Amino acid sequence: MSDRLSIVIVEKDRDRAIQIVDALKAADDYDILVIGEESGLARHIAARSPDIVLIDIDNPSRDTLEELALASGPMDRPVAMFVSGSAGGLAQTAIEAGVSAYVVDGLKPERVKPVLDAAIARFQMFRRMRNELAETKRALAERKVIDRAKGLLMKARGIGEEEAYALLRRTAMDQGRRVADVAEALVTASGLLS
Amino acid sequence: MKTVTLSVAYIPLVDAAPLIVAQEMGFAEAEGLSLDLIRAPSWSSVRDMLSFGRVDAAHILSPVPVAVSLGLGGAATPLSAVMVLSVNGSSICVNKTLATSMREAGFAFGFDYPFAAGKALAAASGGKPIRFGVPFPFSMHFELVRYWLDAVGAFQPDSITIRTIPPAMMSDALAAGDIDAFCVGEPWGSMAVENGFGEMLLPSTAIWKRAPEKVLAVRTDWAETEPHLLGRLMRAVWSAARWLGDPESLITAAEILSRRPYLDVPADIIDRSLGGVMTISDKGEQRRVPAFIDFFNGAANFPWRSQAAWIGERLARRASLDPAFAAQNARQAFRSDLYRSALKPLGALLPAASEKVEGAILERTPAAAETGRLFLEPDGFFDGQTYDPSAQHTEKQ
Numbered sequence: 001m002s003d004r005l006s007i008v009i010v011e012k013d014r015d016r017a018i019q020i021v022d023a024l025k026a027a028d029d030y031d032i033l034v035i036g037e038e039s040g041l042a043r044h045i046a047a048r049s050p051d052i053v054l055i056d057i058d059n060p061s062r063d064t065l066e067e068l069a070l071a072s073g074p075m076d077r078p079v080a081m082f083v084s085g086s087a088g089g090l091a092q093t094a095i096e097a098g099v100s101a102y103v104v105d106g107l108k109p110e111r112v113k114p115v116l117d118a119a120i121a122r123f124q125m126f127r128r129m130r131n132e133l134a135e136t137k138r139a140l141a142e143r144k145v146i147d148r149a150k151g152l153l154m155k156a157r158g159i160g161e162e163e164a165y166a167l168l169r170r171t172a173m174d175q176g177r178r179v180a181d182v183a184e185a186l187v188t189a190s191g192l193l194s
Numbered sequence: 195m196k197t198v199t200l201s202v203a204y205i206p207l208v209d210a211a212p213l214i215v216a217q218e219m220g221f222a223e224a225e226g227l228s229l230d231l232i233r234a235p236s237w238s239s240v241r242d243m244l245s246f247g248r249v250d251a252a253h254i255l256s257p258v259p260v261a262v263s264l265g266l267g268g269a270a271t272p273l274s275a276v277m278v279l280s281v282n283g284s285s286i287c288v289n290k291t292l293a294t295s296m297r298e299a300g301f302a303f304g305f306d307y308p309f310a311a312g313k314a315l316a317a318a319s320g321g322k323p324i325r326f327g328v329p330f331p332f333s334m335h336f337e338l339v340r341y342w343l344d345a346v347g348a349f350q351p352d353s354i355t356i357r358t359i360p361p362a363m364m365s366d367a368l369a370a371g372d373i374d375a376f377c378v379g380e381p382w383g384s385m386a387v388e389n390g391f392g393e394m395l396l397p398s399t400a401i402w403k404r405a406p407e408k409v410l411a412v413r414t415d416w417a418e419t420e421p422h423l424l425g426r427l428m429r430a431v432w433s434a435a436r437w438l439g440d441p442e443s444l445i446t447a448a449e450i451l452s453r454r455p456y457l458d459v460p461a462d463i464i465d466r467s468l469g470g471v472m473t474i475s476d477k478g479e480q481r482r483v484p485a486f487i488d489f490f491n492g493a494a495n496f497p498w499r500s501q502a503a504w505i506g507e508r509l510a511r512r513a514s515l516d517p518a519f520a521a522q523n524a525r526q527a528f529r530s531d532l533y534r535s536a537l538k539p540l541g542a543l544l545p546a547a548s549e550k551v552e553g554a555i556l557e558r559t560p561a562a563a564e565t566g567r568l569f570l571e572p573d574g575f576f577d578g579q580t581y582d583p584s585a586q587h588t589e590k591q
Contacts (some may be wrong), residue, residue, distance in 0.1 A: 039372055066237075066358065
């Protein structure tokens with residue numbers, strides 16, 4: 001029997017899956033399987049009988065894996081969320097990063113640690129990218145609203161673009177609000193009045 | 195009193211109402227609390243967020259703290275169910291094909307005939323396996339489906355498979371043919387009916403009239419280090435439950451729950467379960483169900499240790515653990531002691547005992563209470579069995 005740890009990664013997004021696989025392979029020589037299909041997930045995993053399962057904590061299919069906690073036969077290996085003694089902190093970091101790991105009963109923490117470390121780093125990066133994307137989207141949406149508000153002011157008051165923006169900014173400062181919020185209020189109000 | 199913010203994880207379901215109402219209707223504020231309600235994607239993430247201290251409290255399936263006490267699933271952090279948030283409130287739905295066959299064979303989808311419903315389902319399946327969806331392996335839904343099908347006795351042992359599907363995905367799984375039937379909390383049964391994917395066969399009350407469905411859970415060590423905060427949280431949630439128990443609150447409650455940050459489904463769908471008038475098919479047939487979901491009446495919030503023991507024994511059988519040991523451990527997970535001490539100051543009706551023979555109350559019955567006049571609601575199992583927690587292995591199976 002090979003001594004290599006066998007790992008299953010549950011991930012629908014192909015790019016993300018590849019990145020996780022790469023990160024794990026860089027850490028050690030693991031036997032890795034990626035499952036993207038969510039139907040029959042518990043059955044597929046049970047058939048493979050891996051040492052470790054990694055899954056995004058926000059993936060609702062994760063609940064299916066809980067069935068694995070109930071080993072139904074002598075050949076089945078019970079699987080548990082990874083927590084034991086000093087490893088508790090690691091599990092917490094994993095959860096904060098957005099990955100949950102199911103680990104076969106009896107596997108030594110020192111064998112699990114490099115796997116989780118690699119996965120955690122990768123998931124932290126995903127999370128950062130997701131936050132950045134959300135931030136960019138929000139900034140873009142705000143810019144649009146500000147542009148519309150400027151347009152409304154220019155038309156209503158017969159002023160130029162720079163002056164319109166200055167007016168928005170001054171109002172925001174006077175009221176202790178954000179320019180985008182003032183712009184939003186103006187656009188909403190003008191929608192109601194027209 | 196300085197306002198303290200507590201984070202509470204929940205799954206968007208009608209039975210999360212006591213927590214949502216506590217925050218929205220000012221019951222939390224009255225206790226100097228602000229609830230940061232965190233909508234979770236799955237039951238395992240609710241449990242893990244609680245175990246690892248990401249949240250202070252959680253809306254969770256009643257069997258989960260019991261399962262944790264038996265070492266089944268999740269981290270080993272002990273959890274305490276400090277009060278019951280809701281009793282009953284789930285339904286069993288079957289796909290259109292099965293529903294049509296059952297109707298053709300003369301079954302009229304009466305809600306009061308669980309034996310006949312089970313037999314009609316077995317006949318309609320024509321001996322083919324039936325795949326049931328439930329929201330979590332450790333759920334009242336799993337236990338009720340299993341209890342019902344075993345007691346009906348019309349199915350071959352391997353003809354039923356029970357799969358885990360998160361609540362919000364249940365209706366689509368039925369439509370996609372991944373499952374043939376399911377048991378789930380509202381609004382997802384009604385959503386499947388509304389979308390024309392399935393028909394409602396039975397309310398969960400048809401199997402067990404008084405099943406603890408969701409509980410308010412905290413980490414046991416948090417309960418010990420923060421008894422005052424916990425007491426405030428419990429009093430806020432209990433006040434919200436009392437408000438929900440008043441029929442005049444239902445329209446407002448449905449309106450609040452239907453909002454986008456919470457359930458994000460139309461209020462009239464939520465009205466059905468809150469008011470106990472279920473629409474069972476896309477032809478608009480209705481069934482009236484007393485106590486379809488109960489948030490308050492009959493000491494609904496009291497965490498009976500006998501119910502924890504019942505859950506513990508059933509989980510133990512599935513996991514090949516010793517049932518007597520499991521029942522004993524399970525009892526410790528339902529904290530009737532904390533319930534008494536936190537809610538006595540509010541005048542909550544407190545039963546004199548913390549255990550009862552489950553299934554023995556056939557009609558509304560006065561019961562001994564610490565204070566006030568307490569009536570317990572019927573709690574029968576549909577097959578007439580009872581569960582006496584003081585005697586081990588009293589169940590037939």
